[in-house]
Structures are given as C-alpha cells and as structure tokens.
Amino acid sequence: MPIRTNRGRAAVYRKLWGWPLRSPRHLAVAAFVVALLLTGAGIVIPKVVGKNGGQVAAGGSSTAATTTARPGQRPDAGPGGNNLPTSSLPNRLTSTPRPTSTVPPAPDALNTVRDWAQRWVDHPEGLSAQEWLERLRPFTTREYMAIMASIEPANIRSTRLTGDIRAITSFEKSVEVEVPTDGGGIRVIAIRTDDGWRVANYEQVEGR
Known part of the structure; x- marks a missing residue:
C-alpha cells in the first residue's frame, strides 16, 4: 500500500538511512554502491558535457564564419553579400610628362x-x-x-x-x-x- 502520511514517510527514510549502520557488512555494501555511483557519474558526465560543448563551439565558429566580411563587402553585410564592391584608389598620383613647350616665347x-x-x-x-x-x-x-x-x-x-x-x-x-x-x-x-x-x-x- 502507498504511504499516505508524512509520519510514515519519515519512518521509511529512517530505515533507509539507518540500514548501513546496522552492521559492518551493510556499511561496506553501502560504501561500495556509493563509490560505484560516483565512478559512473565521473565517466558519463564529462562525455555529455564535452559533446554539448563541442556543438556550441562549432556553432560559434560557424556564426563567426558567416559574419566575416569578404573582399569588397562591408563587415555588417549578411551572408548574401549584396553590397557593391568597394573601389580601390591608387596609392600615389601618377605624374604627367612635362611638355617641351607650354607657352609661346615672350x-x-x-x-x-x-x-x-x-x-x-x-x-x-x-x-x-x-x-x-x-x-x-x-x-x-x-x-x-x-x-x-x-x-x-x-x-x-x-x-x-x-x-x-x-x-x-x-x-x-x-x-x-x-x-x-x-x-x-x-x-x-x-x-x-x-x-x-x-x-x-x-x-x-x-x-x-
């Protein structure tokens, strides 16, 4: 039958917590079970966390890749890159050849x-x-x-x-x-x- 009162539940909890203390054998079994649970958690949890972390990292690099500006595209342009290419200006002015005669002689x-x-x-x-x-x-x-x-x-x-x-x-x-x-x-x-x-x-x- 299900336990319906708080007093009944407390009695059950006392039995569970007190079971390892009834004998050295019970204590050893309880310690073994706790160690087994901790070992399993230490193996499973890093795998789960590492897998999720890798997905987050991959997602972050993918986002960065899509927001990286291409040549001729402003940094805020989207993946479509619909902006017009920027024109490159010459680094220096080109000088024109000096004419042999600019004005009639005075x-x-x-x-x-x-x-x-x-x-x-x-x-x-x-x-x-x-x-x-x-x-x-x-x-x-x-x-x-x-x-x-x-x-x-x-x-x-x-x-x-x-x-x-x-x-x-x-x-x-x-x-x-x-x-x-x-x-x-x-x-x-x-x-x-x-x-x-x-x-x-x-x-x-x-x-x-």
Whole structure:
C-alpha cells in the first residue's frame, strides 16, 4: 500500500538511512554502491558535457564564419553579400610628362637674349674685361654676373651673329634660345625676374 502520511514517510527514510549502520557488512555494501555511483557519474558526465560543448563551439565558429566580411563587402553585410564592391584608389598620383613647350616665347625674353648675345660677341681688341661685363650687366642676372667675371673675352671665338635666334623650349618663367654665331652656336637660358627677363646661363653647342 502507498504511504499516505508524512509520519510514515519519515519512518521509511529512517530505515533507509539507518540500514548501513546496522552492521559492518551493510556499511561496506553501502560504501561500495556509493563509490560505484560516483565512478559512473565521473565517466558519463564529462562525455555529455564535452559533446554539448563541442556543438556550441562549432556553432560559434560557424556564426563567426558567416559574419566575416569578404573582399569588397562591408563587415555588417549578411551572408548574401549584396553590397557593391568597394573601389580601390591608387596609392600615389601618377605624374604627367612635362611638355617641351607650354607657352609661346615672350617677345621681351627673345629681345633680351638677342641684346645680350650681340654684346657677348662684341669684344674688339683693346676692350677690357670689365668694360665687356658692364655692357652685359643690364641683361644678366646678378648671380650669373659673378660667374661671367671669370671669363676672358679675348678667348671667345665668336665675333658676330650669323642668323636669327630660335627658341628651343619656352615656359612661363624661363626660355632656352639657340643663337648662331660665326664661332659656333650657343644656347642661352633666360629667366623672368622682378627686374624683367635676364640671362641666367649659356653654353657652347657642340659641333656648331
């Protein structure tokens, strides 16, 4: 018959808890059963926990894989990746080739070179180097005058111009002009300064 009262249940519990204490044999049997239960729990529980943990880990990695952004996709894009690909900009700007001539040569620049060249080839015997330099000064930069001071006019073979001057390259603030002379051609560079166009350099043209 089922036990219907709390007093009856308590009596049954006292019998169960007191059974191992009735004799050493009962105590040994109870200890063996408890040890057997603990051993079984120690084997079963790790397997169950490990299996469930592996499933959770796998599920976590799968979720991470689906939320990882692909190239050209924003990190918040879904698995469909419907976002438009992002465009990649160049790492540096590409420079365009410098043109050989950007503007027509300024008339003042050509006039300055012509006047300078006419005085450069004009060095008659008896003209001192200082007098020759003073005639070039109004058409020459101050910096280049210091270099021109080392030139001995008697060593210049050219004595006259033999043709029209010709602009080779022309920019807003500089121009390179070829000047034909009886001692060979020269190339003269003039630059625009605060005082106007001035000759800043010249060199002999090889083979002319």
